[in-house]
Amino acid sequence: MVAILVVTTILCFVLIDLAVQMVESRRQARVLAYSPKGTSMTAGEEAGRRKPVSVRSFKEADYRIPMGIFYHSGHAWANVLMSGHVKVGMDDFAQRSIGKLDEVELPPIGKEVKQGGKIFTVKQGKRHATFHSPVDGVICGVNSTLLENPENIKRDPYIDGWICAIKPTNLGENLKSLKVAKDAAAWLKNEITKFKEVLAGMTAKLAPEYGNIQDGGEIIDGVLELLDEESWELFNRKFLAN
Numbered sequence: 001m002v003a004i005l006v007v008t009t010i011l012c013f014v015l016i017d018l019a020v021q022m023v024e025s026r027r028q029a030r031v032l033a034y035s036p037k038g039t040s041m042t043a044g045e046e047a048g049r050r051k052p053v054s055v056r057s058f059k060e061a062d063y064r065i066p067m068g069i070f071y072h073s074g075h076a077w078a079n080v081l082m083s084g085h086v087k088v089g090m091d092d093f094a095q096r097s098i099g100k101l102d103e104v105e106l107p108p109i110g111k112e113v114k115q116g117g118k119i120f121t122v123k124q125g126k127r128h129a130t131f132h133s134p135v136d137g138v139i140c141g142v143n144s145t146l147l148e149n150p151e152n153i154k155r156d157p158y159i160d161g162w163i164c165a166i167k168p169t170n171l172g173e174n175l176k177s178l179k180v181a182k183d184a185a186a187w188l189k190n191e192i193t194k195f196k197e198v199l200a201g202m203t204a205k206l207a208p209e210y211g212n213i214q215d216g217g218e219i220i221d222g223v224l225e226l227l228d229e230e231s232w233e234l235f236n237r238k239f240l241a242n
Contacts (some may be wrong), residue, residue: 064092065185066158067113069152070178072134074240075191076119077158078178086135087172088119089162090153093191094131098237099222100124101150106142107164113137116242120163122150124225127232129240133166135174141165191239192219198238199223202231 065071075094079087095101103123113119119133142164146152153161163206168174179187196219224232 016070023100028177040094063096063188064158065188067181069184070134070159070175070180071184071187072115072132072178074116074132074185074242076131076134078134078175079158079162080171080175083166084166084168084171085140085168086137087135087162088166090120090122090131091188092157093188093195094240095153095157095161096219096221097195097224097239098122098129099157099225100126101153104146104150104153104163106144106146107139109142111139113166115170115177116218122153125230127224129232129236131163131240132242134178135168136170137166137167137168139164140167202227214226227232 031185068079070080071091072078075091075092077089082085083197101122101124105121105123112138113133115134115136116132118130121128121130123129125242143152143162146161155161199219220226224235
């Protein structure tokens, strides 16, 4: 009975946040939103999106932040399910920054995790990025399809690319330190600004074409593919650590 009340309370909280977010989205252009396929553009807009370089880039508005998803400061997300379990994965900021994924190290089922403790790692060659758990609990499921198809995370980190499921043990308290809806959008906007500042100090390590994109205020999709191990360590410290 207590568990049902906790889940019901959480769902009510999420629904309230969703309502607030929907109202806000009508009043002002959202900083972060899905970009639907097939959206028409004017000739000027289409020309503005053409890039004189061969790499893909994106603007702040291209980042995805689904409604009702909770975010940890280390760029792991948490989705509270009707069952009371919590699905976990890496957010769109992280997957866009990292780019190609060669391997995903899944946590073992039955492992106890703490909020802020290491939970999974993704690899690109010899380089890696380690993520931390958004909640306390026990691993009760993993997305084994990622072992053969880690690129599912790139396709959609919130649906096909979920990493694991957790049976939470302290969900009410854990959610207080996570960000959702309007707060998550504001936090992610600040993270993007910080990332651009960090990248500005790495210009010499990037491919030459990056300079043109930086002038336009955009970021290369998979920019860490162009950087060395030292830069990956910096990314882990600045953006993935607690």
